[in-house]
Amino acid sequence: MKEIAEKTGVSVSSVSLVLNGRDSGRVKPEIARRVRETAERLGYKPNPLARSLRTSHTRILGFVSEEIATTPFAGGIILGAQNAANAFGYMLITVNTDGEADEAKQIAALKRYGVDGFLYAKMSNRVTDIPRELSDYPTVLVDATDRAGRAPGITPDEQAIGYDATMRLVRAGCRRIAYVGCAKPLVAQTERFAGYRHALADAGLRFDESLAVDVMYHQPAQDAVDRLIGEQRPDGVFCWNDARALYVYQAALKLDLTVGRDLSVVGVDNHRLIAETVVPELTTVELPHYEMGYWAVCKAVTLIEGRKPAANRMARTSAPLPPLDGPDQVKVHCALIEKDSVADGKR
The missing domain is CATH 3.40.50.2300 (Response regulator)
Incomplete structure (x- = not known):
């Protein structure tokens, strides 16, 4: 970071803010761009292990589901979650469970990896109870609503x-x-x-x-x-x-x-x-499978870091993403895809 600071003519603290994705509103966009370009040219790669020891955050999210990983056309949820995790510098670990006992075991394993938060996903828009093992972690529901109303979640409208x-x-x-x-x-x-x-x-x-x-x-x-x-x-x-x-x-x-x-x-x-x-x-x-996965990660990052992710890292999606600072339980207004099965062919 010192080398990057010298080559770009800015302070080490500014370089740190940019490389850790905390530059929004703190570092001028032109300076942030120069820092990122210089870091890329020099081959700078942050060390996640070293950063986790310093910050007590691993930047790992756990994705827990019963059916999502084995349902082909719902795989967009995982794709959206992975893309958002990559955009914000997080890693996603996905587990597929087959019952309460197995679910508790998988959650315990993810905790041993030091995950910072969880996505808890269901199929077909369920009202569900969040496992008690997740009660002390930032958790966002995907395609589901928390029966107790304590955790944020996203579903189709x-x-x-x-x-x-x-x-x-x-x-x-x-x-x-x-x-x-x-x-x-x-x-x-x-x-x-x-x-x-x-x-x-x-x-x-x-x-x-x-x-x-x-x-x-x-x-x-x-x-x-x-x-x-x-x-x-x-x-x-x-x-x-x-x-x-x-x-x-x-x-x-x-x-x-x-x-x-x-x-x-x-x-x-x-x-x-x-x-x-x-x-x-x-x-x-x-x-909106992709949209639900993407929004859920953005919301989880917001809960973990106590701030909204930078707007320039939000994806452009088929259906508009709900705001992150709105109600905890949000709905996605889905896109109508016009084909040829409606008689008049109007668009």
Whole structure:
């Protein structure tokens, strides 16, 4: 640092602030740029072990989940978390657990590594209890809400998903809009259905319970959707997720209806194996996996360091990131991805 200070004509303390990412508002941007360029040219690399001994911080975060690491299309959560950790000079250690006993063991192992904080992730927007082993560490929930309301967390704005998808069908001229939901009592099911009904009301359309069906999977689900499309003849369908949209495509095929012309369909997930494979490609709402992982790390860094990360290290994302200094429990307004399954093709 002394060598860098001499070559850039600034103090060692200024160099220290820049190289430790604490220069925002303290060191002029032009000077900070010169310091970073000089450090890179000289091959300067901070020693994490030495820094952790001096600061009592390892700059390591633990990522604990039950299913995320083994769920392909939710891997964006880990990618977002890793990218944010890299941007702020942290390392992310990810563990996948399979029950309470294993979870406690994995958390204990991460603590032995000296992690500064934790991300605790769930699937499908759960209300959950944070393990007591995390009570004395900065912890941020991902795709989950703390039942006790003590820890910050981030989830998709589920009601907005239902509202935006349904209003897309309204704008396409649909007037008999069906809902194919999930038979499990999940937060996402309750909120997306509420958004669907809210959009109908705002559009001046009466809710018709015969146009709503909740299904799980396989033949019983296909049979229920076949009856819905065949007997009720909706002109638009909002599906709880992309997988359920497949049943709508199959039902339309049996009735010689063309999706994107005779029947408009909107799904949720932007599951690439479905949304980009079906013909026509499926208009869908993209769940903010990357955004949730990125924001959660930013929030954890804020809790650990007692300050907001520099704005220039915040990623540009498909959906806007919520503010870090707002409410502890935040929701991401998800992006609608236009494809070809809505009849009028409006954007």
